[in-house]
Amino acid sequence: xxxxxxxxxxxxxxxxxxxxxxxxxxxxxxxxxxxxxxxxxxxxxxxxxxxxxxxxxxxxxxxxxxxxxxxxxxxxxxxxxxxxxxxxxxxxxxxxxxxxxxxxxxxxxxxxxxxxxxxxxxxxxxxxxxxxxxxxxxxxxxxxxxxxxxxxxxxxxxxxxxxxxxxxxxxxxxxxxxxxxxxxxxxxxxxxxxxxxxxxxxxxxxxxxxxxxxxxxxxxxxxxxxxxxxxxxxxxxxxxxxxxxxxxxxxxxxxxxxxxxxxxxxxxxxxxxxxxxxxxxxxxxxxxxxxxxxxxxxxxxxxxxxxxxxxxxxxxxxxxxxxxxxxxxxxxxxxxxxxxxxxxxxxxxxxxxxxxxxxxxxxxxxxxxxxxxxxxxxxxxxxxxxxxxxxxxxxxxxxxxxxxxxxxxxxxxxxxxxxxxxxxxxxxxxx
Numbered sequence: 001x002x003x004x005x006x007x008x009x010x011x012x013x014x015x016x017x018x019x020x021x022x023x024x025x026x027x028x029x030x031x032x033x034x035x036x037x038x039x040x041x042x043x044x045x046x047x048x049x050x051x052x053x054x055x056x057x058x059x060x061x062x063x064x065x066x067x068x069x070x071x072x073x074x075x076x077x078x079x080x081x082x083x084x085x086x087x088x089x090x091x092x093x094x095x096x097x098x099x100x101x102x103x104x105x106x107x108x109x110x111x112x113x114x115x116x117x118x119x120x121x122x123x124x125x126x127x128x129x130x131x132x133x134x135x136x137x138x139x140x141x142x143x144x145x146x147x148x149x150x151x152x153x154x155x156x157x158x159x160x161x162x163x164x165x166x167x168x169x170x171x172x173x174x175x176x177x178x179x180x181x182x183x184x185x186x187x188x189x190x191x192x193x194x195x196x197x198x199x200x201x202x203x204x205x206x207x208x209x210x211x212x213x214x215x216x217x218x219x220x221x222x223x224x225x226x227x228x229x230x231x232x233x234x235x236x237x238x239x240x241x242x243x244x245x246x247x248x249x250x251x252x253x254x255x256x257x258x259x260x261x262x263x264x265x266x267x268x269x270x271x272x273x274x275x276x277x278x279x280x281x282x283x284x285x286x287x288x289x290x291x292x293x294x295x296x297x298x299x300x301x302x303x304x305x306x307x308x309x310x311x312x313x314x315x316x317x318x319x320x321x322x323x324x325x326x327x328x329x330x331x332x333x334x335x336x337x338x339x340x341x342x343x344x345x346x347x348x349x350x351x352x353x354x355x356x357x358x359x360x361x362x363x364x365x366x367x368x369x370x371x372x373x374x375x376x377x378x379x380x381x382x383x384x385x386x387x388x389x390x391x392x393x394x395x396x397x398x399x400x401x402x403x404x405x406x407x408x409x410x411x412x413x414x415x416x417x418x419x420x421x422x423x424x425x426x427x428x429x430x431x
Contacts, residue, residue: 031321034286034408035329041278042333042404043340048275049268049396050341054389056264062199065132066206068256069098069225071237075249078215081222088224088244093237096130096227099123101211103218106173109162117158117205119172121214122146132227141166142193146210152189155203156196164191172207174217187217200384276403283407286325290318290415315416322412330404334397344390348377 064070076084081099089097102120109115124147127134137144140156152172154164164170172187189209196203215222228237234252242250254261340347355375378388 031289031325034282034289034325035332037282037285038279038326038329038404038408039333039336041275041282042330042400043337044278045272045275045400045403046334046337046397047340047344047347048271049400050337050390050392051344051388052268052271053391053393053396054344056268057391058389059199060261060264062136062197062202063257063260064231064253065130065136065227066197066199066202068253070228070231070234070253071226071241072251073224073226073241073245073248074221074251075247076224076245078222081224084245085224088226088241091237091240091244093229093233093240094226095229096132096225098126098130098133098225099211099222100126100225101214101218101220101222103174103214103220105207105217107158107162107207108171108173109159109164110168111163113162115158115161115205117207119174119207119209119214119217121209121211123211130225130227136197137195138197139193139195142191144195144208145192146208149210149213150189151192151209153193153195153208154191155206156194157200157204158207159191159194161204164194166191166194172217198385203384279403279407282329283411286322286408286411287415290321290412315413318416319409319413322409325412326405326408329408330401333404334401337400338392338397341390341392344388348388352376 073084073088085097085099088094100120100122102118105117105119107115107117123129124145127137127144134144142153144153145151146153152170154162154170159165162170168191169188170191172189174187195208197206211222214220226237226241228234231253234254238250238252242248352375359375378385
């Protein structure tokens with residue numbers, strides 16, 4: 001239309017779009033439902049991923065801090081162990097260097113109770129050499145005391161299965177003992193500490209003793225374990241350490257428990273996909289609501305086109321609707337999700353209390369028995385945890401927010417494609 005002044009962007013677009021959202025779609029509360037749907041999806045995914053991260057990272061950190069280390073050095077002369085440790089501990093990026101050896105054995109406790117286990121030999125000063133490992137060992141009895149020959153530390157579940165307490169004597173049978181090797185004999189040890197890691201496999205199947213004692217019980221050579229400032233730089237660390245110790249065998253943490261770490265990664269990916277279906281459903285609802293809005297506002301669209309608004313500008317009105325819905329829904333869900341994830345223990349206590357009250361009320365009103373009213377989401381009798389873990393990873397939270405926001409924005413943009421089919425002359429003639 002010649003001589004018609006173009007509308008300024010984006011002020012009038014935002015005004016019209018916000019008016020649409022406030023008034024609803026044909027007196028329908030669909031914008032409210034869309035905001036609630038996106039908020040629910042972002043809230044659920046944020047909390048679920050935070051709890052999943054808590055469990056997964058707890059397992060991974062226990063494995064890396066206690067067992068596999070970040071980098072291992074093998075196949076070096078045993079007599080050079082301390083010299084190599086001191087030399088390589090000063091290398092850039094290395095935060096800890098600890099010699100150790102390990103072997104499979106059989107342990108016998110009180111009442112002839114027996115169990116298979118992994119015995120790891122460490123230097124008595126291991127907690128000072130490796131702060132990360134020390135932070136993962138929570139002693140329920142005794143302390144990290146393996147300074148004397150004939151002392152041993154047991155995991156809590158292993159000690160329970162053997163009925164072993166602090167100060168009790170246990171017997172270790174190594175492979176040499178079982179098959180008559182050169183070191184065969186009866187090896188008695190006094191329990192000087194009972195530790196808990198929170199990882200059942202270690203609490204049930206790991207014992208720690210002095211490295212010199214462990215070397216005398218097994219033909220397994222010593223290994224040097226290294227911790228890195230950034231564990232993701234293991235390849236670079238292997239390359240740099242390889243130049244310092246040519247010919248030695250070096251391996252990174254990715255080579256150990258590869259299948260376990262891969263399973264955790266796949267589990268998280270599928271959880272993202274499954275919970276992300278919420279956004280697809282909400283996006284489809286927004287798409288249908290916007291298509292209906294385009295039809296219901298056909299006269300309004302024709303009028304805007306007639307006074308100078310272009311196709312893109314009118315489409316931006318409906319896209320702005322999606323923007324407002326997405327930013328309100330995703331923002332609200334993210335705020336609530338972070339609040340719940342950071343107070344996950346109190347949240348589950350509240351949920352469990354509400355469910356237990358409902359159970360008790362139903363039992364009282366119906367005179368029947370639907371349970372004892374002591375429901376727990378993560379019962380310690382089923383799950384090997386003391387408290388529900390939660391870890392918030394910033395880039396994952398941002399990704400969840402963008403899922404919710406873009407699902408509304410893109411749905412609104414594609415739904416507004418019918419705007420270009422509206423002919424102002426036809427609309428005004430019909431009116």
